[in-house]
Amino acid sequence: NAGVMQNPRHLVRRRGQEARLRCSPMKGHSHVYWYRQLPEEGLKFMVYLQKENIIDESGMPKERFSAEFPKEGPSILRIQQVVRGDSAAYFCASSPQQGQDGYTFGSGTRLTVV
């Protein structure tokens, strides 16, 4: 049981480029959550997805950010035209059912925009 796998661990992008962050949930988990952590702060909810559906994207910035969780393959968080303020750690968590207490977090992707 490999847990929640996120890649890459570290990602450096120049301003204006695109960042693609991947998350493979734990085996048997069909619910994926993305959180963002700015330096010296706690985690902030971004989006909640199930396979092929976005359930709640209330924490996503209105522009440049999108997320998907296709039928096959990992969940992808995509940030277009990155800016310095997007620099943060992005964590993915998965759970077997909605609202269940079995959240498991990945190790995160640290995005640096230069």
Next chain:
Amino acid sequence: SQQGEEDPQALSIQEGENATMNCSYKTSINNLQWYRQNSGRGLVHLILIRSNEREKHSGRLRVTLDTSKKSSSLLITASRAADTASYFCATDDTNDYKLSFGAGTTVTVRA
């Protein structure tokens, strides 16, 4: 919106001492969870306490929950240098399924 608020923001103790940190929240919850994060690393789930529980133990960890005061405390007994980390509380609201995190308490254990 941020739900949990940890107190203190930072704590420095000697190895062997106990460390206590508190968390306050605002809404009704299903459960409250505590996580540890070592510098530059991911989150490690420590313990979960449900809204109908008042106290829970796991090894050197003791968590209390007072739903009337909307507060929780995490006690780490006989601290070790390896306990140096940031500790976050997160609430699972009754009207929601997302975890809401506080800003964390940074604990430094001096050898």
